[in-house]
Amino acid sequence: MTALQKQTYCIICSLFLLCIVTHCWAGEEQEKNDFPQIVDNTVQVPLQSVLCLALKNNLDITFAGLQPQIAATDVTREKSAYDTLFTTQLQKYRERMQVGNALTGSGSSAEIYQEQFDFEAKLQKKFTAGTLAELKLSHSENQNDLPFSGLVPEYTGELLFSITQPLLRDFGIEIGRSLIKIANLNHMVSRQEFKRNVMDILFQVESYYWDLFFRIDDLKSKDKSLKRAEDLLREFKIRIEAGTLAPIDIYQAEAEVALRRQEVIVAESMVKSAEDNLKAALNLYDDEKYWNIIILPQDSPVSEKLIPDLNENIQTALEKRPDFQQAKLNLKASNIQVKYSKNQTLPRIDLIGSIGTTGLAGRPNDTSGAFGAFFRADPSPWDGHWDDVYDGMGDDDYYNYVIGIKIEIPLENRLAKSQYSRAKVQAAQAITSLKNRENIIINEVRDAVRQVMTTQKVIEAANAALKMSTEKLKAEEKKYKVGMSTTHDVLEFQEELAKAESSLASAQSQYGKAVANLSRARGTLIEDKGLEVQKN
Numbered sequence: 001m002t003a004l005q006k007q008t009y010c011i012i013c014s015l016f017l018l019c020i021v022t023h024c025w026a027g028e029e030q031e032k033n034d035f036p037q038i039v040d041n042t043v044q045v046p047l048q049s050v051l052c053l054a055l056k057n058n059l060d061i062t063f064a065g066l067q068p069q070i071a072a073t074d075v076t077r078e079k080s081a082y083d084t085l086f087t088t089q090l091q092k093y094r095e096r097m098q099v100g101n102a103l104t105g106s107g108s109s110a111e112i113y114q115e116q117f118d119f120e121a122k123l124q125k126k127f128t129a130g131t132l133a134e135l136k137l138s139h140s141e142n143q144n145d146l147p148f149s150g151l152v153p154e155y156t157g158e159l160l161f162s163i164t165q166p167l168l169r170d171f172g173i174e175i176g177r178s179l180i181k182i183a184n185l186n187h188m189v190s191r192q193e194f195k196r197n198v199m200d201i202l203f204q205v206e207s208y209y210w211d212l213f214f215r216i217d218d219l220k221s222k223d224k225s226l227k228r229a230e231d232l233l234r235e236f237k238i239r240i241e242a243g244t245l246a247p248i249d250i251y252q253a254e255a256e257v258a259l260r261r262q263e264v265i266v267a268e269s270m271v272k273s274a275e276d277n278l279k280a281a282l283n284l285y286d287d288e289k290y291w292n293i294i295i296l297p298q299d300s301p302v303s304e305k306l307i308p309d310l311n312e313n314i315q316t317a318l319e320k321r322p323d324f325q326q327a328k329l330n331l332k333a334s335n336i337q338v339k340y341s342k343n344q345t346l347p348r349i350d351l352i353g354s355i356g357t358t359g360l361a362g363r364p365n366d367t368s369g370a371f372g373a374f375f376r377a378d379p380s381p382w383d384g385h386w387d388d389v390y391d392g393m394g395d396d397d398y399y400n401y402v403i404g405i406k407i408e409i410p411l412e413n414r415l416a417k418s419q420y421s422r423a424k425v426q427a428a429q430a431i432t433s434l435k436n437r438e439n440i441i442i443n444e445v446r447d448a449v450r451q452v453m454t455t456q457k458v459i460e461a462a463n464a465a466l467k468m469s470t471e472k473l474k475a476e477e478k479k480y481k482v483g484m485s486t487t488h489d490v491l492e493f494q495e496e497l498a499k500a501e502s503s504l505a506s507a508q509s510q511y512g513k514a515v516a517n518l519s520r521a522r523g524t525l526i527e528d529k530g531l532e533v534q535k536n
Helices: 003-019 047-057 059-065 067-082 178-242 249-281 310-320 322-344 388-393 414-481 487-522
Strands: 042-045 085-098 111-126 132-144 151-166 294-297 348-364 399-408
Touching: 042 047, 047 059, 047 178, 059 067, 059 178, 067 111, 067 178, 151 388, 151 399, 178 249, 178 294, 178 322, 178 487, 249 294, 249 487, 310 322, 310 414, 310 487, 322 414, 348 388, 414 487
Parallel strands: 042 294
Antiparallel strands: 085 111, 111 132, 132 151, 151 348, 348 399
16 A cells, blocks of 8 residues: 555545534434434433433543544654754844954054854755755854955855765665555554444433433333222222221231332332433433433334354454454554664664855955055956856866765664564563454454344343233233232232333343344444445
């Protein structure tokens, strides 16, 4: 994969993962970002609407979605090592000082005056092959009262191009891009971490949804149980008034009604707690109008029997699980770090070179008396203004160049060696972590498949128990009417039926969680729930 293809892939993945926070479609026509309509302070919410609302509003998802953006700044930071640097400097220098040297003095005053303006502009660029190139333009103007100065003012200029090319340490595009590649891989790791967090949060939200489903059904079963006890109590009162039942028998029925009414109160509180968990996960407290609404799950757990293929689920998990992808990316980054650290242990041998041209101009100064009567200096031939300097720089007669080699050998080199050793140990850890993650994934998939199969059997058993409890209560009530059963027995069978109804709702809720957990273990929770993402 080329560098451009990798960058394109990174951009696409970033858009995919970041857009998941704000956009979600469960079908072609139905928009899921809006909260369902509230009727009489009650709202019926399908599961997919809940999941999409979580993607849009959940604060943990919003927080986790910022982490890839932070990691993206690390990529930019590493690329900044190859930014073009422009520097410029302008300064004025002036001095008047005493001198005790006749060669530098200005007549009998024994003092000199100098004034100088300097300008410098420089472009510097480092390339991924390790090459450091620099282009520098300098210009200066000097004025003084030295008697032997041939030009006053004197204008000088230089244009210099220099280059440094590493031959061992920091040599090559692969080494030069190592830290950028590692930052890109860490960015990809952060996106996989974000996806894992999204799936974990969606699973938690769906668990809250099924918890609410169970709590509502549990409340219904306890309401029905209370109603049965109240009906039996009314029948007792009628029979006591008719004289066919002793007054003492009513106490047990009244106590049972009170007990079941207490259970209803507790069940109502549990429904509110389950509602609050779901509201918090959907961040509904952000708007006060949602604080006291009643949420009713519109969906029921999947009723059709699921027969998951263990090997297929394990293979899918190893291909899709974000944490496994993270482990592989970390191993890849560790291997790059090993190569880079090994390169840093090499001596530094750099090829250096430069080539430049200079220019000179100014106003010729009379130096006839500067060196005594026996030596006469000719006037300077470089008469001109400041811009004539650049004419001289364009003349290929005046140039300079440097070529050489720079060698730097750290004798102990303990820092580079320790970093190399550390990188190798971390690579070994990454290999171990990858294998350990694979074992964890296999174990989690096996457990998730087992939970699905187990909860299916529990539902079958709960259905059978409910059917049996219903029939037993009907039979016991018939026996009671003909005097062949006691009040205690009828109340006990009523309680068994209520427990059977609650157990079935609990088993169905656990099955819904088990199916969602299997999707999470496979790494396909988003796709399995029919959710898609769309770019802005």
